[in-house]
Amino acid sequence: MIPDFAAIVGPGNVLSGTDMAPYLEEQRGLYQGSALAVVRPGSTKEVAAVVRACAQAGIAMVPQGGNTGLCGGGVPDGRAVVISTERLNRIREIDSVNFTLTAEAGCVLSTLQAAAEDLDCLFPLALAAEGSCRIGGNISTNAGGVAVLRYGNTRDLVLGLEVVLPDGQVWNGLRPLRKDNTGYDLKHLFVGAEGTLGIVTACVLKLFPRPREMATAMVALPDPAAALSILAAARAASGDAVTACELIPRIGVDLCVRHVAGARDPFDAPHPWVMLIELSSSRPGGLGEALESVLADALERGQALDAVIAESGEQRKALWRIREGVPEAQKKEGGSIKHDVAVATSRVPEMLERCTAAVEAALPGVRVVAFGHLGDGNIHFNLSQPVNADKQTFLEAWKAMNRIVHDIVADMGGSVSAEHGIGMLKIEEMARYKSPVELDLMRRIKTAIDPQGLMNPGKVLP
């Protein structure tokens, strides 16, 4: 018996039939969801009432933000109700003295970035989906992105949370405090829990002074180890102002130039690797010089083979295009098998070597396109199909390739899901790579907070 949601949220905010389609589609086409209903509460109180009704009826709930997740964490299985946060879209407070912003979970990320900028502040979370993802989803998946090196993951940007618990009670942990040592840190339990412990309805986020200066370079490298030396030197020389440090292999540059409109290799020679390094600071003056001096040094030592520094915003965009175009270019090359792995940054070169050798041995002709957030040790170790191979046949190797790559990464003490989460996509990996002790701890926590198991069932925990 489905509860009378219309009585809580109004009939216009209970969707059924084909109206539910946008909430059931998964953007990469990996899953097709179905749901009992889609409910769109307009306040925390309404969320609480909807959850209470579901809990009393024993109906499962799938919280959903912008539906931009990459692991199927927001896909319902037919027996659940989707609770969309999209109407919780108010900025409740912004405090430029405390450097905090209090927002509801349904606020679109780019809206929050803009609100911070209006006060001459920075909200540093930045990722590809920023125009449509919602902050509650970013929090629930502990989103990463391109500025983690400097500002941390979403987790590190959250000071407080308001959460509707699985029984409909509201936990008000919406604190704007930099220091609070009064008991267990509950907010960190809900961040990254992918909606399996409750529904985040609002948050207090950290702001930072807005950068006034930026220095961006693309550097040609003999190997990934050289990038790590340059990164360490740049961190020291810049006062830890390195905001992004991205690695791109030769093939990534080539595919980009081939497929992405306006993408151009800034170098004359086909160097084996390139890195994109970006520094930013709210302190004007000297950042470009610091970067130049680091690069001059690296050129002299042979750690850099060539380097270009962006002289304008246009040039900066052109350099980023090479990095951001890689996934798009890969799509145009046929099938891709993806990985989102992390190891200690010092071990990225070893990880790249071992994984590349292993997948090439297992699938001759496979093209390794390993790129991404070197500064965090987080590499999207993606594979493009062999030239002229059949896409479908290649994609059938997805699980086998995952097994090879993840086994090596796990052996190196790494993570098989660095920034995208688990959802449904990686639930088997949890069973394989997490220790029984760790899985048991997670299950005990899940049971303690959601004894009925109604919150986003089938996600995260195997």
Place this chain on the structure above:
Amino acid sequence: MIPDFAAIVGPGNVLSGTDMAPYLEEQRGLYQGSALAVVRPGSTKEVAAVVRACAQAGIAMVPQGGNTGLCGGGVPDGRAVVISTERLNRIREIDSVNFTLTAEAGCVLSTLQAAAEDLDCLFPLALAAEGSCRIGGNISTNAGGVAVLRYGNTRDLVLGLEVVLPDGQVWNGLRPLRKDNTGYDLKHLFVGAEGTLGIVTACVLKLFPRPREMATAMVALPDPAAALSILAAARAASGDAVTACELIPRIGVDLCVRHVAGARDPFDAPHPWVMLIELSSSRPGGLGEALESVLADALERGQALDAVIAESGEQRKALWRIREGVPEAQKKEGGSIKHDVAVATSRVPEMLERCTAAVEAALPGVRVVAFGHLGDGNIHFNLSQPVNADKQTFLEAWKAMNRIVHDIVADMGGSVSAEHGIGMLKIEEMARYKSPVELDLMRRIKTAIDPQGLMNPGKVLP
């Protein structure tokens, strides 16, 4: 029946009788502990065996590091065994490329600071007890200190943990990863849990580039609000390089000058407030100029009444002496009633006003010495006894004063224990100020992880 600990750790590492004294004394004299035994395991394996033996025998355990806590969190009640981490004192690994240090829980904080420095890195946690506190205790209490503004609390410096759980199982979460989104973030549950959920035996900590330049100033202010304006301006102008921002009231300076050897007021006039602001950066050049320009601007606007910038290491130390001498000076003025509160930084001026008015009304002649980490909104709102009053009579007002101050702070959405934790000292405050929903969540977690309730019973949770 006490288990045969000697068989696990060797007879020399099981203490009884008067040998236990150093582990039972509480440094402020607030509590006198007693214990069944003090056990000093020398490895994680030995910790696990000791815990397993206690769990099987149903004996309570009190984990203890350097025994420097300020809330009685490490004091045993007679029915418990103290498990000291002091022999777990190895640095397991240090990786200057990944900017991480892996250490056992019993390492003394200053040892870790020195080890980082040897590799030209910084481990930024810094606090008064750094020469004797141990990192496991810092983690278990989520220690704060003087560099939180820039580098975060201890929590923010921890990448991975190894924990012996209440049943003696070992959770190996000792990961050196910047990104890892595979399930619930368990480490944040143990950080700040004060040993009530398990015993931290090792950790992976973040390192940073070592500062090459420092700029320190003491600024005379008309009021605390002016300090916040100067702080915001300094954050922006320095590229967010403000490492410390400490507030000291007139009386704090006066008591320091009176009681602390070598302390000197750097100003000619008796200004109502002073702030100590320190910037540091690994990027050489320009920091002093940035600070000078901020201060010149503040002087012009009347936000600063006067300012001195340290021209040498000696001068810097002299300025810090004024700040660090306050607790010592207060001790020499007779009884002190202490608070460790935090509110949003923007609301510190209001908090100071409200609390001062309330305690002065309740206890005429009381002298408010409110000083501390303004940059984090964390004020040690301490009270010195009225001049010539009886110390003991004054100290009898401790709870009444706590009630007044904490009620106001709680009303303002603040924290009644910003950096010292709960231990036994503030356990009544937990019952008073935490919502039933939050206490219930904490209890459910405690029961899920420590169903027998043997880990540091009587601490944190009311």
